[in-house]
Amino acid sequence: MxxxxxxxxxxxxxxxxxxxxxxxxxxxxxxxxxxxxxxxxxxxxxxxxxxxxxxxxxxxxxxxxxxxxxNAQLKEQDELKKLRKRIAELEEENDILKKWQRFLAEERRKHSNS
CATH class of the missing domain: 1.10.10 (Arc Repressor Mutant, subunit A)
Incomplete structure (x- = not known):
């Protein structure tokens, strides 16, 4: 050893x-x-x-x-946790809106070709 x-x-x-x-x-x-x-x-x-x-x-x-x-650091960590959660929610909403936009574009293409 x-x-x-x-x-x-x-x-x-x-x-x-x-x-x-x-x-x-x-x-x-x-x-x-x-x-x-x-x-x-x-x-x-x-x-x-x-x-x-x-x-x-x-x-x-x-x-x-x-x-x-x-402690000030604990307050900052709590705030960071809240902000990260909010960012995740906004990203999810953004993804849903993008999917909805793609869906509408496909629907328009289907109806314009017929």
Whole structure:
């Protein structure tokens, strides 16, 4: 087995930071992956913190409430998600209109040839 020359980087996060991350991840509009990306942590770590929270490691379970001031990145991600959804809807509408236009053109050709 090779000897490692670089020591692993280990970050220690405060319990308060973990609690806020867990509370944000319980928000129905946010996924664990989005919250983890915004906080620059691995999604698996956040999932582990959620499990520890459910097991009561960070104190008694409190009802989850929305954070008073969400992170700016989380707001941007929510906005991006909404915009991407809207773009997909508009593209679908555009495709339907193109199909309708082709259909009308074919109908005109059929009626003009008869």
């Amino acid at each position: 090779p000897a490692y020359t670089n020591a692993k980087r280990i970050f220690k996060y405060s319990d308060e930071f973990k609690m806020k991350a867990v509370q944000w991840s319980f928000d129905p509009q946010r996924s664990v992956k989005d919250v983890a990306a915004a906080l620059d942590i691995h999604p698996f770590m956040l999932s582990r913190w959620r499990k520890e929270f459910r097991e009561g490691k960070y104190g008694p379970m409190k009802p989850t409430t929305k954070p008073s001031k969400p």
